[in-house]
Amino acid sequence: MNALYYAKSFIYNALPSFFFRWKYGQLKRFEKTCNQKELDTRLDYYFKVQNKYPIPKEATAVKDVKRGKGTAYFLDLKEFLHYFTKEARFAYYFGDDTNVNPYPTLFKARPIRNGNENSILFKLNKRRHFKWVNDTIPYTEKKDMMVWRGGAYRALRREMIEKIWDHPLCNVGQTNKPVEDMPWQKEHLPIEEQLKYKIIFCPEGNDVATNLKWVMSSNSLCFMPKPRYETWFMEGTLKPGVHYVEVNAPYDDLGEKIEYYSKHTDEAQEIIKNANQHVARFQDEMMEDLLCLKVLERYAECSGQENEIKFRA
Structure with a gap:
C-alpha cells in the first residue's frame, strides 16, 4: 500500500x-x-x-x-x-x-x-x-465499552495506560515495538474491530491523536482530554460535549462517563452527528x-x- x-x-x-x-x-x-x-x-x-x-x-x-x-x-x-x-x-x-x-x-x-x-x-x-471510515454499525448496537490501541512511548501516554489498562469498561493497550514486558502490552486491533465499541479513546501522542479523524467520521463516540495541539483538522475548534466527550487527565471520571453515554444514546448520537459534520468540512x-x-x-x-x-x- x-x-x-x-x-x-x-x-x-x-x-x-x-x-x-x-x-x-x-x-x-x-x-x-x-x-x-x-x-x-x-x-x-x-x-x-x-x-x-x-x-x-x-x-x-x-x-x-x-x-x-x-x-x-x-x-x-x-x-x-x-x-x-x-x-x-x-x-x-x-x-x-x-x-x-x-x-x-x-x-x-x-x-x-x-x-x-x-x-x-x-x-x-x-x-x-486523514483517514475516514465507512462505519455501518449503529451506535446502539456497539459494545458498552471504550477501546484504544497505540504506541505509548512518551510520558503522557505511559501515565494514561498505566491508570486505565485494567479498567473493567476498557479494552485498551499499547502496541509498542519492540514489544515490552508489560501487562498492558497487547496485540494490534484492526479499525474494523475497534468500530464495534461505542467509545474510542483519542489520546494525543507526539502531537495530535492520529486516530481522531477516522474516529470522528465513525458512528462511535470520541473520548479524549482537552487537546493541546492542532493540525489542518482544526482541533482547536472542537468543543467538549459538542464534538467529543472530555475526560480529565487523572481519568477518575472515565467509568462514570462511559456508563453515562452507553445509556444516554440520544446525547451520544448528537455528539457523533456534530463530529461527522466537522469531518465533512475536510472531505471536499x-x-x-x-x-x-x-x-x-x-x-x-x-x-x-x-x-x-x-x-x-
Missing part, C-alpha cells in the same frame, strides 16, 4: 508544467463558486500572520526542497510547489515538532495557544492522518487543494514574493 501511494505521488509530481497550469485554472474557477465563508475562515485559521514579513533566511527555494527523512511530508508539500517558480522560497518543517519558530514556518501541527501565529498549518503527512477534495494553494500563495504574497507565483488565473 505504501509503495503504491509513493509511486502515484512521484508520478504526479513528474507531470509536465502544462498539467499544473490546467490544474491551477481549475482551482481558481472553483474558488469563484465555492463557499467563500468556509474558505476565508479556514485560511485565516491556518495562516494567522497579519503583517508583511521578510523572507526568512531559513527559507528554502522550491528548486532546493529535498525529500530528506520525511518522504510523505515532502510529497504533500511538493504537490503544491508546482504553482511557484523555482526561486520561490518557503520555510517549512517536516516532522512532529510543535515548536513555534521566530519566523513564519509551515508546520503540520502547532500548540493551541496565543502566540502560535508563526506556525502556519499545512496539510502534511495527510495519508497517515477541491476545497482541500484550493486551501493548500491559498496558504502558499499567502505565504508568497506576505513575504514579498508575489512575482514568484508561476500561473495567473
